[in-house]
Amino acid sequence: MDLSYTEEEEAFRARMREWLGVSLPKLPSKPSPDNWPARRAYDTLWQRMLYDAGYADLHWGAPPTERLIYLEESELAGAPYVGANFVGLLHAGPTIAAEGTPEQRDRWLEPILRGDEIWCQGFSEPDAGSDLAALRTRAVRDGDEYVITGQKIWTSHAEVADWCELLVRTDPDAPKHRGISWLAMPMDAPGVTVRPLRTLVGSAEFAEVFLDEVRVPVSHRVGAEHDGWRVTMVTLSFERGTAFVGEVVACRRTLREVARVARANGRWDDAVVRRRIGRLHAEFAALWRLTQWNVSEAQATGGVPGIGGSVFKLRYSQARQELYEAAAEVLGADALDLDRGWTADRLSSLSYTIAAGTSQIQRNIIAERILGLPKEPKGGV
Template sequence: MARSSARPRVPTIVRTTKCLLGLTNGTSEAGGRLDLTDSAADAAFRDTVRGWLAEHLRGEFAAARGLGGPGREHEAFDVRLAWDRHLAAHGWTCLGWPARFGGRAATAREQLIFHEEYALADAPARVSHFGENLLGPTVIAFGTPDQQRRFLPPIVAVEHLWCQGYSEPGAGSDLAALTTRAVRDGDEWVVTGQKVWTSLAHVADWCFLLARTDPGTLGHRGISCLLVPMRQPGVLVRPIRQLTGTSEFNEVFFDGARTDLANVLGPVGDGWRVAMGTLGLERGVSTVGQQVGFRREWAAIVELARANGRLDDPGVRDRLTDAWIGLEIMRLNAMRALTGGPDAIAPSVLKLCWAGWHRGLGELAMDVAGPAGLTASGEPYELDEFQRLFLFSRADTIYGGSDEIQRTIIAERVLGLPKEPRG
């Protein structure tokens, strides 16, 4: 069932927070201030996006409002796929891609506006994230003209879905310890190994994965980024049941799977550089739309506290206020980073910021729920929105780059601290 479109209103503390930060509307970026006011062109674009969504979120698409997303990818998947293709038919996929690759060449500000309005409309969660936001831009940056002609149009049209094959049972945060290998056999690569925590592998048509193509190397050297079709003999996908009871993550076994020799992204043996480029894209403009969802979760917790009397507790009110201030700081920091030009460290800062905050919000939800949060809503294991928030957000500080890795990046690249010893 779709969630109600009625949402609690957020408090005016946002204005106070912006003033404290010196980030108020109507100011310029001079002196470290960030102008959050839409220009005339941006306002017109916002009206276009808002109007299009209002016109097209009808029928089965309207029934899927609010469905899907992390921990809930199983919800209305076929309808959401149809919705993604509907977006593609009207030119609303791959907004930031150059026009020559089928994109809209939207500015960073326009992309922010689209993701914000998309989230505010409670439109269904997208199913084509890995292709559109990760693999596609990587192909644009590192791919050959032939690869761009072959792989980009099906991403724009949402004809091919992708998954990401990086983590392994013994190579998660230490990705350079991967053991998946690819051996050349004539005009093909033969891939053998195991990947884990592979989101949406069970519905993906293709996987972009890292494999060691030079068996005599260690660490970052000798790794290549391969584009491998998923629907073939030699590929086995097994779901991993999560604490929430859902199974959007998978383990994937490659046992002699094959891909064309030309399906190496970047030079052979230079996959680490390609992978780092992809990971830098993982925390892009969509984070602003993500934060609209966070704001709704926060507002729902406030309503729960009001309904069960916990809002009368000064300590609970203080924690809710702190959470709101943290959310606004996160949003403003994200907008400053995403509109301020290239910054190699900003993705790590943003990931640390939202992951810890969101995990804390899940803990706050359980504290507000009290004893009622300890029992399932129905048989056999039906969870309410606050329980799902608490359980799934435990993974926020791990997936997409663990907190430890993000702190190491900041320590070494910004603070100039010595590198960790590599065993």
């Protein structure tokens, strides 16, 4: 695969860079991290600016190289990323584009791209995290509606969301990987209760969501009834394969800043620190190449990333933790200051080997689906 850029793609880069230079100064100051209504307004304003300029569909409608160029230039310019609507832009939207009916695509995709509607993810449950297929939230068919009762946890951005990509069990008697359906649930429906969860760094971008006989139209089901596990695999392929693309670019920018600080405070004189930063530079360069491959593969296979996303997710999660450990080593005592961005990022990086599929799950996927190793016997023996 040719990973270089053509003259036409470099011309697109120049236009993108020029537009960013003109548009970014028009943004208001970034709001406080714990003010989620203000963060929603800020993030959706930026999304609307992208939409009005014709760049909003770069997340799933543009050629892969244009998307990569957009991400490179956005990070270099310090532009906002998807923010509060990452579920809509990187998970739900691409899933609906791939699996939804024409009516569903017409209803939901444009509002996501315009920044009019925010989505959250209702997958995990208190007893169904890594074993997602063990979910127990029930959806009972009642004519043209489902009546939903259950609980979700780690629901990203539920506090400001308009819609939820929701997994429910529609056939309790089927094997656990069957009998699941993927629904789009309005967050203002009667019976929905949101309780924020505070993280290690004090933020509250996750929540518990309680569902008490919530009614959702059958027309909001994406995919066939009981076929939600397959649709979920499409969603997770986006989550693991392409949703972290912007973060790789951001990590490379952070690594450059770590090297700059090390030179300024004398830590660069330590050969161990230099070797550590050099190895991380190689790690993230390789991860960026893998990202290019994953995005290109997704375009070649109809827009859905392949299982190479698990390779990326596994290594990226660990590399991100190693990056912020290196940053802490360079900062020294200042690494204990929670007001420094690197300190909060270091703490949040601890979740990356768990979130979006644990590293243990990714290793199983790689072993079974890429290397062809036998599955673990039932019962673990």
